[in-house]
Amino acid sequence: MKKLINKPEDVVKESLAGVAAAHADLVKVHFDPNFIVRADAPVQGKVGIVSGGGSGHEPMHGGFVGKGMLDAACPGDVFTSPTPDQMEAATKAVNGGAGVLHIVKNYTGDVMNFEMAAELCQAEGIEVESVVIDDDVAVQDSLYTAGRRGVGTTVLAEKICGAAAERGDDLKTVADICRKVNANGRSMGMALTSCTVPMAGKPTFDIGPDEMEIGIGIHGEPGRERMKIKTAKEIVEMMGEAIVSDLPFKSGDQVIAMVNGMGGTPLIELYLVYNELNQFLKGKGITIARRLVGNYITSLEMAGCSITLLKADDQLLELWDAPVHTPALRWGV
Amino acid sequence: MKKLINKPEDVVKESLAGVAAAHADLVKVHFDPNFIVRADAPVQGKVGIVSGGGSGHEPMHGGFVGKGMLDAACPGDVFTSPTPDQMEAATKAVNGGAGVLHIVKNYTGDVMNFEMAAELCQAEGIEVESVVIDDDVAVQDSLYTAGRRGVGTTVLAEKICGAAAERGDDLKTVADICRKVNANGRSMGMALTSCTVPMAGKPTFDIGPDEMEIGIGIHGEPGRERMKIKTAKEIVEMMGEAIVSDLPFKSGDQVIAMVNGMGGTPLIELYLVYNELNQFLKGKGITIARRLVGNYITSLEMAGCSITLLKADDQLLELWDAPVHTPALRWGV
Numbered sequence: 001m002k003k004l005i006n007k008p009e010d011v012v013k014e015s016l017a018g019v020a021a022a023h024a025d026l027v028k029v030h031f032d033p034n035f036i037v038r039a040d041a042p043v044q045g046k047v048g049i050v051s052g053g054g055s056g057h058e059p060m061h062g063g064f065v066g067k068g069m070l071d072a073a074c075p076g077d078v079f080t081s082p083t084p085d086q087m088e089a090a091t092k093a094v095n096g097g098a099g100v101l102h103i104v105k106n107y108t109g110d111v112m113n114f115e116m117a118a119e120l121c122q123a124e125g126i127e128v129e130s131v132v133i134d135d136d137v138a139v140q141d142s143l144y145t146a147g148r149r150g151v152g153t154t155v156l157a158e159k160i161c162g163a164a165a166e167r168g169d170d171l172k173t174v175a176d177i178c179r180k181v182n183a184n185g186r187s188m189g190m191a192l193t194s195c196t197v198p199m200a201g202k203p204t205f206d207i208g209p210d211e212m213e214i215g216i217g218i219h220g221e222p223g224r225e226r227m228k229i230k231t232a233k234e235i236v237e238m239m240g241e242a243i244v245s246d247l248p249f250k251s252g253d254q255v256i257a258m259v260n261g262m263g264g265t266p267l268i269e270l271y272l273v274y275n276e277l278n279q280f281l282k283g284k285g286i287t288i289a290r291r292l293v294g295n296y297i298t299s300l301e302m303a304g305c306s307i308t309l310l311k312a313d314d315q316l317l318e319l320w321d322a323p324v325h326t327p328a329l330r331w332g333v
Numbered sequence: 334m335k336k337l338i339n340k341p342e343d344v345v346k347e348s349l350a351g352v353a354a355a356h357a358d359l360v361k362v363h364f365d366p367n368f369i370v371r372a373d374a375p376v377q378g379k380v381g382i383v384s385g386g387g388s389g390h391e392p393m394h395g396g397f398v399g400k401g402m403l404d405a406a407c408p409g410d411v412f413t414s415p416t417p418d419q420m421e422a423a424t425k426a427v428n429g430g431a432g433v434l435h436i437v438k439n440y441t442g443d444v445m446n447f448e449m450a451a452e453l454c455q456a457e458g459i460e461v462e463s464v465v466i467d468d469d470v471a472v473q474d475s476l477y478t479a480g481r482r483g484v485g486t487t488v489l490a491e492k493i494c495g496a497a498a499e500r501g502d503d504l505k506t507v508a509d510i511c512r513k514v515n516a517n518g519r520s521m522g523m524a525l526t527s528c529t530v531p532m533a534g535k536p537t538f539d540i541g542p543d544e545m546e547i548g549i550g551i552h553g554e555p556g557r558e559r560m561k562i563k564t565a566k567e568i569v570e571m572m573g574e575a576i577v578s579d580l581p582f583k584s585g586d587q588v589i590a591m592v593n594g595m596g597g598t599p600l601i602e603l604y605l606v607y608n609e610l611n612q613f614l615k616g617k618g619i620t621i622a623r624r625l626v627g628n629y630i631t632s633l634e635m636a637g638c639s640i641t642l643l644k645a646d647d648q649l650l651e652l653w654d655a656p657v658h659t660p661a662l663r664w665g666v
Contacts, residue, residue: 004606
């Protein structure tokens with residue numbers, strides 16, 4: 001197994017220690033239970049936002065903790081849901097009296113544990129709203145999911161809801177904005193190679209030297225189709241058609257677009273994919289108003305990419321443009 | 334070959350088109366000859382800064398073009414020096430009357446071509462200074478280099494010199510600051526896997542499933558030693574000792590540290606490496622005053638990392654902290 005690690009069982013803990021050492025100005029890391037929290041939490045009178053999920057998708061979610069985005073993130077073991085006690089402790093740590101929003105990716109373990117944590121917190125008088133993100137158009141139901149999987153739209157939801165909370169929107173409003181983002185966001189991914197979970201020590205799935213998987217999940221869950229590798233243009237057209245036809249996005253729409261690397265794909269390829277996506281959308285009369293190109297929701301060292309489109313009106317664009325200061329996303333500060 | 338591309342010969346051009354489409358607010362891309370230039374170039378009265386080198390190291394250098402960093406970057410073909418006409422055209426495009434600094438990584442082709450471009454520009458009345466970065470402690474002379482290779486310190490030099498130029502320092506001062514950064518910066522890299530140049534279609538070098546290469550170059554040039562994979566702690570100690578003993582860095586020093594991914598290494602591992610580096614340096618009495626953790630000077634999809642340390646006084650830290658607004662590095666804006 002080719003990884004820059006010590007013991008496989010210490011990967012998450014030691015990586016979190018690195019985050020704590022690198023970003024002490026922005027975040028604090030709490031161990032046992034593990035969560036990353038804004039250095040200035042709880043912010044009195046502000047809605048708190050908590051997300052979380054298995055580790056191995058960095059920078060999501062810990063890299064998005066800070067001013068204008070998440071108040072806390074709960075990292076589970078690699079590709080493993082965090083536990084209710086992590087979520088409960090994080091929720092309490094960020095509760096500034098205005099309630100807490102849980103942004104939950106649609107995986108059975110995440111959903112169940114966040115529900116349990118919400119109930120525990122509500123029993124102690126903390127108002128909690130939960131929004132489940134299920135934006136992956138690839139498949140209905142999956143290895144760890146009933147319904148659609150939650151993927152790239154989560155990143156956009158965390159940014160946009162973080163801005164709404166920061167300007168003082170109340171819990172119901174922030175939760176409604178999160179639902180609006182989920183309703184208007186669609187994603188799809190693909191992989192050229194597998195990844196290797198440290199504790200497993202071998203690739204999650206086998207894939208031939210000339211094959212790719214279209215519609216892959218972020219844990220290597222099967223997608224729509226295994227096929228011979230195609231050109232970037234053909235790949236973007238396949239994923240783009242699946243995404244655009246699903247909402248559907250229409251001529252005249254403006255979108256926030258994310259071309260996301262799965263962890264092992266170089267930036268030179270991601271910009272090439274962005275070029276194809278831009279041309280594809282132009283052909284549909286869809287305008288990219290804002291964009292992210294890079295590694296934002298990864299699958300360890302998997303080679304591949306995903307595309308996320310969010311239909312954006314002036315409200316969402318204004319929130320997108322608001323200042324953000326986290327380890328992985330920063331502007332206006 | 335598992336890559337998100339169309340034709341191998343079009344990779345650089347199509348990726349540049351993606352950069353142009355994604356970052357039109359920050360940069361313009363000029364084709365034939367290829368260079369990326371600040372959208373507002375030339376900035377009258379400001380020293381211009383131009384760098385460049387083979388493609389495949391993204392975000393370096395094109396991702397560092399913008400306010401407070403580079404005025405232009407010349408991307409060659411993958412792992413191939415850009416040509417003098419690219420450098421000449423870029424230098425002319427950024428000349429605001431205060432002269433132009435060339436920041437050149439120490440590879441024979443880069444050095445020769447930047448020299449030729451400087452002469453051509455000087456013949457037309459543009460004042461040009463050149464600083465060659467040669468910070469890689471791994472080996473003396475290499476496959477494409479007489480002397481030491483230029484690697485991670487280049488990123489720090491571009492940020493710091495960009496800030497000096499932005500505040501109005503004159504050409505001699507900016508060049509002197511660049512020499513000071515090079516004199517106080519040291520790097521070393523390692524690889525777990527090879528990368529594949531698109532036009533070659535096969536891995537640059539062979540490496541066993543249980544092997545790593547310590548002291549690797551950013552084009553896969555041989556390093557110091559091929560050995561069995563060790564733990565992250567042992568790897569950091571090997572690279573750290575080589576770097577620290579070279580300058581040497583001493584107890585009481587403060588440094589800007591970069592833990593850089595080679596392109597195929599997930600962020601969870603890079604933060605784990607940062608944790609080891611932080612502990613290693615603490616043990617030496619060396620303080621990390623500022624840091625970057627991520628992919629900044631890559632080698633396509635190579636798995637591995639490099640460490641760069643720059644001994645930093647108040648002058649360098651002030652320039653480091655100054656606002657920067659480029660596709661890949663942004664703060665204070």
